[in-house]
Structures are given as C-alpha cells and as structure tokens.
Amino acid sequence: MAVKMFASIDVGSYEIGMKIFEFPARHEMKEIDCVRCRLELGKDTFNTGKISVRKLEELCRVLNDFVRIMNGYRVTSYRACATSSVREADNRMLVLEQVKRVTGLNLEILDNSEQRFLDYKSIAFGEKEFPRIIQNGTAIVDVSGGSIQISLFDNDKLVTTQNIRMGYLRIREKMADFVRQTLHMEEMAEELINNELASFKKMYLKDREIKNLIVAGDYILQLLGRPVVDASQYMEMYQRVIEMRPEEIAHQYGIPSESASLILPSVIIYKRLIEETGAQTIWMPGLSLSDGIAYDYAQRNRLIRAEHNFDDDIIAAARIIAKRYQCNKSHIKNLESLALPIFDKIKKFSGLDARQRLLLQIAVILHSCGKYINLSDGAECSYSIIMATEIIGLSSKERRVIANVVKYNTLDFTYGDIMMQPGLGEKEYLLIMKLTAILRVANALDRSHKQKFSQVRFTLKEEELLIHVETTEDITLEKGLFPPKADYFEEVFHIRPVIRQKKTM
Numbered sequence: 236m237a238v239k240m241f242a243s244i245d246v247g248s249y250e251i252g253m254k255i256f257e258f259p260a261r262h263e264m265k266e267i268d269c270v271r272c273r274l275e276l277g278k279d280t281f282n283t284g285k286i287s288v289r290k291l292e293e294l295c296r297v298l299n300d301f302v303r304i305m306n307g308y309r310v311t312s313y314r315a316c317a318t319s320s321v322r323e324a325d326n327r328m329l330v331l332e333q334v335k336r337v338t339g340l341n342l343e344i345l346d347n348s349e350q351r352f353l354d355y356k357s358i359a360f361g362e363k364e365f366p367r368i369i370q371n372g373t374a375i376v377d378v379s380g381g382s383i384q385i386s387l388f389d390n391d392k393l394v395t396t397q398n399i400r401m402g403y404l405r406i407r408e409k410m411a412d413f414v415r416q417t418l419h420m421e422e423m424a425e426e427l428i429n430n431e432l433a434s435f436k437k438m439y440l441k442d443r444e445i446k447n448l449i450v451a452g453d454y455i456l457q458l459l460g461r462p463v464v465d466a467s468q469y470m471e472m473y474q475r476v477i478e479m480r481p482e483e484i485a486h487q488y489g490i491p492s493e494s495a496s497l498i499l500p501s502v503i504i505y506k507r508l509i510e511e512t513g514a515q516t517i518w519m520p521g522l523s524l525s526d527g528i529a530y531d532y533a534q535r536n537r538l539i540r541a542e543h544n545f546d547d548d549i550i551a552a553a554r555i556i557a558k559r560y561q562c563n564k565s566h567i568k569n570l571e572s573l574a575l576p577i578f579d580k581i582k583k584f585s586g587l588d589a590r591q592r593l594l595l596q597i598a599v600i601l602h603s604c605g606k607y608i609n610l611s612d613g614a615e616c617s618y619s620i621i622m623a624t625e626i627i628g629l630s631s632k633e634r635r636v637i638a639n640v641v642k643y644n645t646l647d648f649t650y651g652d653i654m655m656q657p658g659l660g661e662k663e664y665l666l667i668m669k670l671t672a673i674l675r676v677a678n679a680l681d682r683s684h685k686q687k688f689s690q691v692r693f694t695l696k697e698e699e700l701l702i703h704v705e706t707t708e709d710i711t712l713e714k715g716l717f718p719p720k721a722d723y724f725e726e727v728f729h730i731r732p733v734i735r736q737k738k739t740m
Contacts, residue, residue: 239538242305243528244298244315246342248277248380248404249497251294253301254525255308258538264529270304272297273493276320277380277404285326294330295337302338314528315342318350319381319402347398351377351384352545352628353527354451359543360530362449362520366391366542372444374512377451378504380404380497383428385508386627387439393548395439395555396627399431403500421477424503436511448514450505454498456521457488464517466509473506546593549628553600556624560607562600569686570599574677580693580700581728585669594633595670597626598640602674605641618642632658640670644678648723672727679720680704680734682713700724700732710736 239258245251255268274293279286286294298315305313321327322344334342345353354377359365369388377384379402386396406424456462459472476484481495490498509517533539557567578585578592605616621638629637639653648671653664680688680702687708694701704710714734721732 239312240308240310241529241532242301242308242310242313243525243532244301244313244340245524245528246276246294246315246317246321247524248280248318248320248402249273249275250494251297251301252523252525253304254523254529255304255310256529256533258533262539264533264539266526266529268304268308269525270301271491272300273491275404276324278408280320280324281381281405281408285324286321286330291330291333295334298334298338298340298342302340312532313340314532315340316345316350316353316524316528317342318345318379318524319347322346323381346625346631347382347384348396348625348627348634349630350379350524351386351396351398353531354384354522354524355386355527355548355627356530356534356545357522357524357527358449358451358520359545360534360539360541361522361526362518364518365449368447368449368518371446373447373449374445374508374514375449375451376505376508378402378501383504383508385435387443387445389443393551393555393627394443396552396625397435397439398625399428399435401428401431401504403497403504406500406504407497420499421503424500425507428504428507432507432511440512445512445514447516447518448505448509448512449518449520451520451522454490454494455501455505456519457490458484458498458502459517459519462519462521464519466515466517469509469517470506473502476502545628549593549626550596550600552626552628553597556620556626557600557604560604560620562603562607563684565686566603566681566684567600569681570602570674570677571596573680573691574599574673576691576693577673577677577700580695581730584730585728587666587669591666591670594629594637594666595640595673597629598637598644598670598674599677601637602641602644602678614642614645632663635659636663636667636670639667640674643667643671644674668727672724675720676717676724676732679717680713682716687713695730698730700730701735702732703735703737705737710734 241256242253244253250271250273252271254266257265257267259265274297276286276290279290321330324330327344331342334340355375358375369391373388375386381402383399383401387394406427409427410423458476482492484490484498485492485495534541574595578595601621603613604620606613608616618638618641621634621641626634635656635658653659653667687710688704688706690705692703717734725731
C-alpha cells in the first residue's frame, strides 16, 4: 500500500507554516518536513481592518512555494487553514478568492472555537501524559497573535473554555507607539491584560485549584529547553528574558530574529497566567496548529486511533452552559434518552450521520437555556445565547444550526428566516428541519417535565415509529399535545410516530 502524504498549512497572524506528514503504517504518523515564513498579516488586520494588496501578494507567493514543496513530496491530501488575521479582515472573501485563483489552494477560515479545538487535539494526541495530567486541575493556554484561549480541565472533563482578545501581536501593536518612552515594557503589557485576567479569575477560578499549565506553541519550549518545568524555573527564565533585546533573544535561544520581537509579550502573558492560576507545573509539548490539523485529518480518516473522546469535550462544554443558565437537568437527561434513540432508529432512512447526532444532543442540552433570560420569549433568547457563546469544537455554522433547532422547537418553522441567515443554505435548512422534528417529538413525550415513563422502547414498523411507553402516570397531557408534533415528524421523514401505552402496577 502506498504511503499517504499529507500537508497541513497554517496561515497565522505573524507567520505562515506548513508541515508534511506521512502515514507509513496504520496508527502511525510521522512529521517529515516543516517550513515557516514570517508574514505579519495580523499587523494589517489589527491596525487597519483588512489585509493590504502587498501582503496578499506576498501570501500568494509563499503559498505557491508551499505548493511546489507539496508536489515534490507527492502530497495526496492537504488542508490549509487561516486564523484571526484573515477571519477578522473586512476583505477576507477577496483574500480567499485571490489565493484560490493564484495558487489553486482552498484556504479555509477557522472559527476561533475550531482553531482552538485543533490546537487542543494536537496536545491530546502528541502529549503522552495528557490523560494523566487532566485528572487534576489543568489549564491549556493557547496564546496566538490575536487572542488567548484558556481551557480548564478537572477529573478528565472540560470545565470551561474562554477567549480573551489580547494576543502577543495585538499587545505589541498597541504598545508600538509609546514603548520607547519607558524602560518598563513588561509593566505596560501586564496592565493591558490584567483586567481581562481578573474577570476570568473571578468567574472561573474562584473555587478551582489549578496544578498544571499546558502551553500550546513551540517558541516557549526553546526558551526553557525542556518540556516540563515548575513555576519557579519559568520565573527564572522570565527574569532573564525581559532584560534582553529581541536580537539577543534570537541569538541566545536560536529563535528566528523576525519572531523574537513577539517573545516578550508571550512570556509576559504566560507569567501572569501562572500567577493568576497558581499552577505548579508547566508543560510544553512543542506542538502547533499544523499538528492539530494533521491529527484531525488522521483521526477522521481512521489512520490513527484517538485515546481521548473529543465529542465528550464538546458535550461537557454544552452542559456547563446549560448549568450556567439553570436548565432543568432531569428534563435534559430524559430528553437525551428519548431524542437520541429516535435518531438511531430512523438513521437508516434519514440521511443523518454521527456528527449530526452530536448536534442534536447539543440542541437537547441547550433547548431551554433562554428561559433564564425571559420565560415568555425563551426560544428567541435561547437562539441568542447559543449564537453568542462559543462551544469548543463547533463551527459557527454548526452553532447556528443548533440555535435554529432550539428556536423552532417551539416556534413555527420559517423558511425565509433561515435562508437569510449567513452561512446557511438548503443543506442546512433540511438538517434543521430534521433535527427539529426529532426534538419536538422527544420534548412532547416529557411535556410535563415529570419524566412519567418508567421505560420507553422504539420500534420501526413499515411507516410508523411505535413508541412503547410503560407508566403508572396519567399521560393525557402528553397524548393531547402529541399529534401536531407527530404531523410535522411525518411531513419531514414520512414516518408517523405513534404512542403505545402499557400501564404498569
């Protein structure tokens, strides 16, 4: 069998990088080349709101060089991803079109949650100690040019993940005009981020003990020289580095001179995070977004096996949101036990897949979050909460699908409203209809929120979905409100849900 060759391309805020991987055997992955080119796209975006013509031309030149390297390695598959520098640019669509026309590459803009999930995957796959580390309080800190992502784990579960729009390139650009007027650049940098970190600590760290800090990226690893240090060793390095000029850092630590100016903001950010979290051990796997892109490709194509269940992290993040908005935990648990078996029973005929099952489960978990804001307008408020809340691992399009499923669980379905929303087309419209139909039926079966059924079993018989329920309770309410939900389900799937009650003593 021929060796598979894959290229992962990361169009970042301050450099463009590409890694070439091969998969010589099943469950084996090997990096064989890494190429980087300094190009501060973020400097344009963060200062002017768009990428200049000159920078775009330079980007295309670099990517054409990457294409020639890929051809030399006979790469069979690739994925090229752009992050905040392109994502936040007003002319991002022109950037994508120009890259495609000049280089032939399909450049994909990652949402922040997708980007951080790929970074997280690189750590989970690449750090052998990861399962053991996250048993105790752990923060994964991913500092990029545009922002800081902090993800908290405890007892092997994702507790929360939050984004702070204050990365090292933003900090450097904000300070560029007046940094020469002071000898205490580190104090000014700390002032820029202290308020954001204080808010994060107050909301998420108040009663939580953080023992480990896992740092994404690889330049910090070069500064420290080994992948694991304690907090005091980091602080010793910090004191040395802040006294050095960028050219001295580049010379002493073997860091590209063009990247050295970004080191100081980075080490300051990590120093403040260590102080705020109280972390004792700092882990630096030395991995990047390019690694995450490759691991994601390998996992999706079953070239390597994932020991960690990443879907569980997405579900855990949704449960944290539901808890924040005081959703009914018992009702949610019951709805999951109803909606997911319905999905599984009709999967063969519905055209739905495992990823869409996950979206349904997230919709079930968050379907009533808006009632925390307004009981009489819960559907619209739920939609707004979901659209305003990042869920790690989900794209903005997937989040919009979930938000619409939750909204139309109780409101009349409106074709025009959905089709006018950005990023949604006929495919997403049909998906929203199908998931909404399942959620409506499941929700109708627990309309009283009393979990009346001691047992529920689903069977598919010709054009009917028979719902066998055992209960000692009066289910007149559920039966009375069920027909309209069944009508809509039948319209979507051409299968009629029918309740069959068996009374138990």
